[in-house]
Amino acid sequence: MSANTYDAIVIGSGISGGWAAKELTEKGLKTIMLERGRNIEHVKDYVNATKNPWDFPHRGGRTQKMIDDYPVLKRDYPLNEVNLDYWASDKDSPYTEIKRFDWFRGYHVGGRSLMWGRQSYRWADVDFEANLKDGIAVDWPIRYKDIAPWYSYAEKFAGISGNRDGLSILPDGDFMPPMEMNVVEKDVAKRLKEYYKELRPMIIGRTANITLPHNNRTNCQYRNKCWLGCPFGAYFSTQSATLPAAMATGNLTVRPWSIVTRILYDKDTKKAKGVEVLDAETNQTYQYFAKIVFLNASTVNSAWILMNSATDVWDGGLGSSSGELGHNLMDHHLNVGASGRVEGYEDKYYFGRRANGFYIPRFRNLNGDKRDYIRGFGYQGSASREGWSRDIAEMNIGGAFKDALTEPGSWEMGMGGFGETLPNHDNKISLDKTKKDKWGLPVIAFDAELKDNELKMRKDMESDAKEILEAAGVKDVQTYSVNPFLGRGIHEMGTARMGRDPKTSVLNEWNQVWDAKNVFVTDGSFMTSSACQNPSLTYMAMTARAANHAVELLKKNEI
Secondary structure (H helix, E strand, O other): OOOOEOOEEEEOOOHHHHHHHHHHHHOOOOEEEEOOOEOOOOOOOOOOOOOOHHHOOOOOOOOHHHHHHOOOHHHOOOOOOOOHHHOOOOOOOOOEEOOOEOOOOOOEOOHHHHOOOOEOOOOOHHHHHHHHHHOOOOOOOOOHHHHHHHHHHHHHHHOOEOOOOOEOOEOOOOOEOOOOOOHHHHHHHHHHHHHOOOOOOOEEOOEOEOOOOEOOEOOOOOOOOHHHOOOOOOEOOHHHHHHHHHHHOOOEEEEOOEEEEEEEEEOOOOEEEEEEEEEOOOOOEEEEEOOEEEEOOOHHHHHHHHHOOOOOOOOOOOOOOOOOOOEOOEOOEOOEEEEEEEOOOOOOOOOOOOOOOEEEOOOOOOOOOOOOOOOOEEEEEEEEEOOOOOOOOOOOOOHHHHHHHOOOOOEEEEEEEEEOOOOOOOOEEEEEEEEEOOOOOEEEEEEOOOOHHHHHHHHHHHHHHHHHHHHOOOEEEEEEEOOOOEOOOOOOEOOOOEOOOOOOOOEOOOOEEOOEEEEEEOOHHHOOOOOOOOOHHHHHHHHHHHHHHHHHHHHOOOO
16 A cells, blocks of 8 residues: 555544544544644643633633634634634635625634534434425435434444433434533423423433543533533544544544545546645645545535536536535524523522533424424523623622622523524535635635525524513513524535435435445535434434445445
């Protein structure tokens, strides 16, 4: 085996790339994992993980220079000084917005597995069947029974804490003991159960924070600093879980600063033979060769790589023969919900800073409910007490003000909706060859927006949140619905969807590119629909499933 030849190449090191590397190396394949950004070593490079708010010059906020340097990131919470270097540079890596799309990226080893929200939910049969029943887009080529064993496999390794709630819309998994709701959440959940006759249950979130020691990782310490990198390894990330497992095999090589510009396609064999890489530090070009390529650069970047590949065979790039590559871009739409004040718990508090909240699963367009839109949404939220940073209008100076701030403030409860976005051929990305990034590469152009179905859904997401909180006794409930733009969920999906027919999809049921069967795409780009649950657990399970299939085919000399 030459220096640049491996059994497998994994492009990207985020949640799905880390899983691909783990699975392929554990099955004996010499594998190289290519990451376009810098290396971040577990524990050693979590430089802000143990700092307090007062250790930061601007107490964790943002400066005018940061606002100027990050015109996209400034649109939401990611722009702050505590982990700014985890987010991709808007100036180095620009993109074109034909329609507004808030694209928040992480270009480093571990990708967004270091910054994700960790909510981890299975899909149900209704989610995999929805496109077929609704006559939307194309049918998923798999059903829940096909992925259920792989959900279990992923949960057991990643460490998902949660309660077995017995809900058909949200199948139970192989969970660690759940985190607890606080006293207000427990009482509200009880009231909702009585009021809605169990049709709108409130449960503790299912999260990739371990509650017991697991695989040389220490259980969650309730610091709620997850997105700074966890020195305890308490939440699932590439660094804490899949990368150590892959490295332990002795079969993995990690190459950071490696921008994959295209997959090398062999017209004679109709397979990929490797990839071309631009070194992000030296601008030198290299080629790496392998029998299998796993594309896990994240939804948009994976489509970008496919569009740049095999253009001498297909104008639209590798996987474009169906006309669907780059299309059907989805995200969960959010920034809509409600909050209010809770009375009567002034003598109650909670322990630590729980890195989790409650979840209300989808209840619309189920159990006989019929709306003027299809699909549905879930809610995530929490109850908490105001802290020392609150404003006390009656006081603003002196000893009485200081004394007041030593006592916690009033209880508040809030929740926000996560709505399903339908796959739509018109929601798409393309290459903008008139604009270049820092490395002289063409950038992505976004042309996607919420359509009528999502806009109708948002009305219910707002009004139902108010109704639920008021039914639970929450006072002074205020609703909000702002920034109805895609990207803000940071759950990009679609662009290289799975399907049953190569004429209408990019990938088959095993995540293989129809036009190059040794190329597997297992990040969010494979998603045929979006459901309303957080998608990362599905990426993990599908990656493990695809890697197992890839190795089986390799053993049979079928790829």
